[in-house]
Amino acid sequence: MSVVTKIKEVTAAAIHQLYQVELAAGDVLVNATKPEFEGDYTVVLFAFVKQLKKSPDALGQELGQQIISTHPDLFTAYNVIKGFLNLTVADAYWLQFINGQYSNTEFGHTKPNGEKVMVEYSSPNTNKPLHLGHLRNNFLGRSIAEILKANGNEVVKTCIVNDRGIHICKSMIAWQLFGNGATPASTHTKGDHFVGDYYVKFNDEYKRQVEELKAKGKLDEEAEKTAPILLATQQMLLDWEAGKPEVMELWRTMNSWVYEGFDATYQRIGSDFDKTYYESDTYLLGKDLVETGLAKKVFYQKPDGSVWIDLTADGLDEKLVRRKDGTSVYITQDIGLAEQKQKEFNAKQSIYVVGDEQNYHFKVLKLICQKLGLPSADGIYHLSYGMVELPTGKMKSREGTVVDADDLVEEMVNIARQKTEELGKVKDFTEEELQELYDTIGLGALKFFLLRVDPKKKMVFNPEESIDFHGFTGPFIQYTHARIKSILRKAEPVTGIQEQGPLLPLEKELSIHLEMFPTVLQDAAQEHDPSKVAIYVFNLAKIFNSFYTEHSIANAETPEKKAVRLQLSQLTAQAIKNGMSVLGIRVPERM
RNA sequence: GGACCGGUAGCUCAGCUGGAUAGAGCAGCUGCCUUCUAAGCAGCAGGUCAUUGGUUCGAAUCCAAUCCGGUUCACCA
Known part of the structure; x- marks a missing residue:
């Protein structure tokens, strides 16, 4: 306690x-x-x-x-x-606390509570590579999963891949038209980027055709609806739904290229999933629930045959759940998938890491599930996060202002290498060790940058000024960890103490802060907010650095002081390591 | 138009279940590397907490109105 x-x-x-x-x-x-x-x-x-x-x-x-x-x-x-x-x-309280925890590698973690939680995150479209916005999503999802684990929950990480629909058909059509049989291998291009390039080509060609039609005197709207490449795409979607073999074949091939690319990115940034759902498998889910809803009079049918739910009493609108042609809409699939997950995993809580532009959607989703009386309903939690914007405003793929995830990771790792070389502190590292260090620092800077702010809030990323390595940053904290490890390597093993006191102000401040760590982890889980941990770890590192500058650890005034300070140092390193770990950030032994 | 979210230092952000003189980082300016890693430390400067009213012992925090910005309200996904 x-x-x-x-x-x-x-x-x-x-x-x-x-x-x-x-x-x-x-x-x-x-x-x-x-x-x-x-x-x-x-x-x-x-x-x-x-x-x-x-x-x-x-x-x-x-x-x-x-x-x-x-x-x-x-x-x-x-x-x-x-x-x-x-x-x-009493100083005795702090001393006892440190003495009891200093060798606890699980510091801050709580025992398993037997509760299962699902976290759905990442959830990409397969027509283009991941960008900065996806990174925030991935880091948040991964982090909240780790935070929940640290708090004793069993966590199932899932991803729903949006692998079908008009968007992927656009890439497919463009590849048929302009690809000349090119493949990622033949062009030495990462698969997701390769497919994304054709998505861009589609849009270029589409724009060109619209202009052409307009030049021939068609009205804007008509031109936009009748461009041949768009019609071809719509036909392809119908062919896909009909299961036309050559379309399915191309679809599988292009998706497989994308997955190869995604896998590489996921591996690099540390995202993984216990279960991956594909929309091509799940998009028909939820149809039977429409019947259930009608039977329960939760839904109603309009004369044209379409099915709706009236949420006006809840301050929302009327929402369509089945089209007049009998096909289901997005939200119906989501209801179905929620049920599917419930049957498959029976989790107490199901967290969806999805951008705040879908706040309304999830409000509606939860409400409908509740009205249907589904067991999954109350556990639905939308972990909503704000968009990552550029100083010029939102990122727009059509205007080429999207910050590519792979590029950004590479850039951060390069900066890490450059700075490390400038400082020249690890000249004895092997090439392999160096590479690992650059990854640790570069990715650490990036992840910390995206996780240190409240998920709910939108944030600004300025590509002109690279992400900092000083101050309130990942590398600052990693550096503090490396400093401590350096001392611990040189000192004799840290041992238990019988101390006494009195504690000096900075020793006490550090103790107080360390003692807060378990509470911070609990709060972060409760609020679904990794930034709480990021802020905490930063403050801890800051206090340690003041303490470090002010007091000698290895050459403390007395052997007793030395023992206490070594314990404090070791526990600080552990709290930093465990705190960063739930943020998905590694900490180096040296840097 | 309805609903929801946001507006705190030049910039990026904490603080928001009401509590003592509103905090960090960056950028700017001063100092500190013969002693455990200077990716560090110490200090200076920087604020009508969007505006106005209200609630009370006390408001950046709660309420109302206003202004500004954003998202959303598709037989799209």
């Missing part, structure tokens, strides 16, 4: 003892004490003043006295300023 939790309980108990008022520990507000005041944690008293009919000062004095006399082992001092009760936690 964290100290903060203890303080809440102790405070509630003290209030009960003194005033016979029942109070939930959760109602007690505890903050870190501001540096300008004496103490470690502060109980804010205003909330109780009215109910207990005491002046803030009197209440503080009585509470402080009571808390300290009932828990002399935990608190050594208190003071009251205005309505704030500042408590000083």
Whole structure:
């Protein structure tokens, strides 16, 4: 149990003892004490003043006295300023904590809780390569999965590949028209980029044809609808649905090229999945649920035969769930897939990592599932994240302003190499070790950059100024880890201690911060927010660096101090490692 | 038009279940490498927390209105 939790309980108990008022520990507000005041944690008293009919000062004095006399082992001092009760936690508490955790490689993790959670992320289209937006999605998905694991959940990572539809037909048509039998191998192009190039070619040709038609006097809208290449694409989609052999063959071939490319990227960035769904397999799911919905009168049919749900009572709109021609729409597939997942894995919670442009969609999805009474319904959670924008605004593939994922990763790794060479600290590394280090640092910088901000918020990426390696960054934290490891390598093994104290201010600050780590991991899971961990780890590294500059660890004043500082260092390294690990970021032993 | 999200330092972001004088990083300016890795540390400077009103002991945080930006409301996926 964290100290903060203890303080809440102790405070509630003290209030009960003194005033016979029942109070939930959760109602007690505890903050870190501001540096300008004496103490470690502060109980804010205003909330109780009215109910207990005491002046803030009197209440503080009585509470402080009571808390300290009932828990002399935990608190050594208190003071009251205005309505704030500042408590000083005994050094013995911190020392005991460090001593108990310093060799715990699982520091921060909780025991398995037997609950299963699904995380669906990445979910690409197969007509073009991954870009910066996908990276945010992949890093978030991977990270939230790791955070949930660290909190004792069993996690199933899934991906739904959007492998069918008009978009992939566009690439296919363009390849038929302009490909001349080229393949990724014959052109030495990564498969997903290869197919993406034909998607671009499609759009170029389409635009050209539209202009041509307009020049012949057709109206804009008509030209856009009747361009031959578009008609051919629509026909191809029909052929695909009819299972026409040569179309299926081409479709399989081009998708296989894309998958080869995706696999390489996924491997590079560390994305993996326990189960991959393909839309070509799942797009017919959910049809039977339409019948169920009609029978339950959750859905209704219009005269033309189309099926709808009326969500206006919930502040939303009417939503189509089956077309008049009997085919299902996107949301119906999603309902079906939610059911499929439920049957297959029976998870308590199902998290969808999907951009915030689909907020409405997921609100509707959950609501429909609930109205249908599906067992999967309440577990649906949309982990919505904001778009990654450029200083000039949104990325647009048609305007060529998309930041390609592979390119960006390469660039980051190159910068890592360049900076590492400039500093010249690892000249004895083998080529293999160097390559690994560059990957670790480059990807670390990139992942940290994308994970350090609240997922909900959109963020800006400026390609002109490369991602930093100083300050609030991945490399800064990795560097701190490497520094600690350097000391630990040289020092004798870290051992248990019998200490005592007193702790110096920076030793104590570091201890307090370390003690928060498990709570931070829990919060991150609860809020579905990896940025909480990123911010925490950064602050931890910062405190350590101040401590490191101020105090000698290997040549501490006394053997006892040295033992304490070595423990602190080792535990800091472990917290950094475990924290970065749930962000999908490795930390080097040297850099 | 309805719904939802956002507006905090020059830039990128924390802080938002109301709590003490609003914090980081970058950029700018000062210092610090014969002692454990300077990808570091210490310091300076930088703010009408979009605006206005309200709620109260107390508001960046809650409520209302307004302004600005974004997303969404397809028989598209």
